[in-house]
Amino acid sequence: LQKVFRVIAEAPEFATQQTQRFFPSAKISGEITPEYLGVGYIIGPRIAGVLVAGGVLSWLVLIPLLASLVPADVIAAQLVKQGYLATITTPGGPGGWDPAAQNFGDWTTAIYRAYIRSIGAGAVAAGGFITLLKTIPTIISSFKSSIGSIKKSGVEGVEEEGVKRTEKDLSIKIVGIGSLVLILCVALMPSTLIPGQSIGAKLLLGILIIIFGAFFVTVSSRIVGLIGSSNNPISGMTIATIMGTCLIFLAVGWTGRIYEPMALVVGGMICIAAANAGATSQDLKTGYIVGATPRAQQLALFVGAVVSSLAIGATVKILDTPTAAMAAQGIQHAIGTEMYPAPQGTLMATLIKGIQSQTLDWQFVLVGVFIAVTLELCGIKSLSFAVGTYLPLATTLPIFIGGAIRGIAEWRQRRKGVVTAPEEEDLGKGNLFATGLVAGGALAGVIVAFLAAFENTNAGLQKVNAEHSLIEGLGAEGYKWLGVAFFALLAFILYRIATSRVKESEQIDLRE
Structure with missing residues (x-):
């Protein structure tokens, strides 16, 4: 209904105008996606609440405040600095800049791209660093355990006696050898594959990949445990990696355009590592x-990583192939166009150029850093809040609704005196249905994106698109409310399933 027929609006939004006296350019929006609702239910009300609180700070506090204080031309200049606009006299860009009227069509989006993303990136980087500091004892104990297992095992392939089958991992030797092989591969690859003027320069890239990888793999694993993989801020960690890499380049005197793709290589590999973690x-x-x-x-994960890398490479190649109309305009890559805008790429390129040329606005990044520090001083886990600050409110709000549904369902169960063991909650009806929402929504999105990459199938999708007809019949506001109604219906179904009683014949004995 949503991805193919467009009966349901993808992201209804309700915003105040910039001319509004008391609360200018505030926006409440939510993506009508089943996977976000399911993710919210799975992570629960506590984490979902902290997550949406970060979005509230960005979209209902900082953006209205900046809209009241910062003139339009200053925001436009910041967008030019970040690469979203060619010049301040160029119309368009995020928010629809009008140089003649010196005004934006959408102030909220313009401010979000100009300032909030930098603040959010700083908060995510600081939250990740604080999380790493907290997990250092666990990392040290795990490392000691791994070293101890090497000493006990003696010969590789000989298993330790007394170790349970469910606690047997691959040897830490494989991690060490794999890291060395990765460094050597990066250093010895030709410059056509890995940018770099010398083997020594590329050797530094390999070392940075290992160092940042150890850091953000730990952080990524921790985040997934907190708020689920769907909300893992991979882009935030990639941005932090790029910033750290560029600062190291500056420290060793590497400046100039030739080093920009080298920083991107490190960021790209850490992006993949964090996602896999x-x-x-x-x-x-x-x-x-x-x-x-x-x-x-x-x-099995090793095999999966190799196979998926080949499949993903082929998929990206297909999506990046320009259509006939694009080719006629001289466009060589579809990714980066309006069809696949890839806005994160613009931000990362801007960060690399800004740091390398020493023109990056660190004040906004540091604001995010100290927001994370403030949350930690208040006893709140800063990473979840930081992720909410960085992500659009349209993403975090439906997640919060899913978490609220779980909170209400659990409150109702407690009132009835129903006690559920933690291991049974994972197999409850609500959790299983929420998991299905996440899997089904993600799978549908991939299939539709793949079909849209081909002209014939994309034309067929456009023919069954009912969005324009519904807007003509219901109006733009009516179309939005239709999407809200569908989302409310889905939320009600989730609630009913979560609170329905499990029949005795359906119960699972976890002791078996």
């Missing part, structure tokens, strides 16, 4: 619940 954590947790052998899972 979150997925791996989910896999290992699932294996722990069902009694799998971690070593066997890890071997």
